[in-house]
Amino acid sequence: MSANSADTPGTPVDVVLVKGGRTKIRYRSALVRDDGVRVVVRAPWAAEGVRDFGFVRFEPGDVFTEHYWRDRWYAVKEVRDGGGRLKGWYCDITRPAVLTGGELVVEDLDLDLWRSADGTDVLRLDEDEFAASGLAERDPAAAGAAVAALDELERLARADGFAALLD
Template identity: 40%
Template sequence: MASMTVVKRDHRGQPMLEYSGTLLHRQPNWVLLEARFALPDADKSYHHFRQGDRLLEWFYADRWYNVFELHHREDDHLQGWYCNITRPAVLQAERLYADDLALDLMVYPDGRTLLLDEDEFTALDLPPADREQAQAALAALLARVRSRAEMFAAIPA
């Protein structure tokens, strides 16, 4: 399968992180990648990220977010979804670029949600139109969770 490089950038378009994933599916406006969490283990108050955890990552050229489905490195059980509010991804043949806007949403396997980094988002120097798009993206994500749409269909009714 083909490989694709992900370039995560900050809100100013400056590169912050680069990694590779396996391209599983491609459509004109989105891609689905599989990657492994390569950073050292990170215990956050909302989730324990482990080096080697399997991630299914959806990036969209027409949506202001991406979604990472989190699977445990040892038994592959679903741990939830980490959703990044971003500008629409720039999808190229072998690379993609995603500008992170700091605001994140953790969705647990039982459907509970937790909004993260709202203070960081508020502090960003963003054009008003970008701020509005980000808020609309968050609302769209929450609606998808509530309706169990797309990847969130795995949440029990």
């Protein structure tokens, strides 16, 4: 574990998702593990009510096991319903995560990817939001890293590479 990480599994960790310089959402999770590079937390669905994307519904009772890296430009969130049935994986393209004390801060860069539980649906999401964000003009290196991360995740999702990624 890093010197700045939470100490033991089960330790509360506040996940802070930042977008456009503002906190989009903050929620409490429990540390599953931290190997110094990857931080894994588990949390119930943090938003109010149901969010229906058309290809998946997030709703009260869902449990997210979230994988964040300090050296990668994405986060992978395994989503299960309240009964433990796997719904799939929702992936956020982000700057590398920063864990300080009990706070995990992640900057969302608009791009997302969904992979269904059976692997038949792999969807690139929010590319229009990413283009409209102006990141490519403000920070071309970050924009390039974000697109490369989305490409890598899509390749892993189509080749069933999530198992190795999340072990």
